[in-house]
Amino acid sequence: MLTVGDKLPQFELLNQDGDKVQSKSFLGKKLVIFFYPKASTPGCTTEACNLNDNLAELTKEGYQLIGISADPVPAQRKFHEKNAFQFPLLSDESKETLEKFGVWIMKNFMGREYMGVMRTTFIFDEKGICTRVIDKVKNKTAARQILKES
Template sequence: MLKVGDQLPEFELLNQDGEPVKSSKFIGKKLVVFFYPKANTPTCTVEACNLNDHISKLKKEGFQLVGISADSVKRQKGFHEKFGFRYDLLSDENHDVLNKFGVWQEKKTFGKTYMGIVRTTFLFDENGICTRVISDVKSKIAAEQILENVH
């Protein structure tokens, strides 16, 4: 998994509107990248809505915000429109970026083993260097976790 001190991986993914978003567009800005397992599922919805509710606080601290999952562009668009998110949701159906960040991992639920996204949030500085990894994301206070120790 990507760790503190690592460079933001280069990527280009489609957002909920089918428009390409390149990682290079975030250089020069602080960036929050949050990975979530599946659009429109209860915990992911709580996390994404919490971040949306606090987007002005995040932007006040200079952060850009982007969410990434393996959902299709169509599913991301439905999720985005349903809740009126004020940030992009990116589609990584091929798991290229999920693998670059190291969040596509073996998981276990109710004794079943499968591959899936480990809910993780990464913070990057203006130079694209990872400054923090939040691996114990608490969906109800996701924004608070990001804003902890910002100053």
């Protein structure tokens, strides 16, 4: 998994509208990337809505926000529109970016093993250097976790 001090990995993904988004376009700005397991599921909706509800405060602290999951663009679009998110959701169906960040992992639920996204938030400075990793994300207070040390 990416750790504090690591550089922002290069990626190019499609957002909820099918537009290309490149990681290099975020350099020069503080960036929060939150990885979530699956669009429109209860936990992911709670987390993303909490971030959206606190977006003004995050922006005031100089952060840009993006969410990434393995969901296809149509699922991201539906999730984005249904909840009126004010930040982009990126689709990584190939899991290439998820692997670069180290969040595509073996999971175990009720004795069943499967590959999935580990809910994780990464914070980068203006130079694209990771300054914090939140690997124990609390869905209902995700924004507070980000802001508490900014």
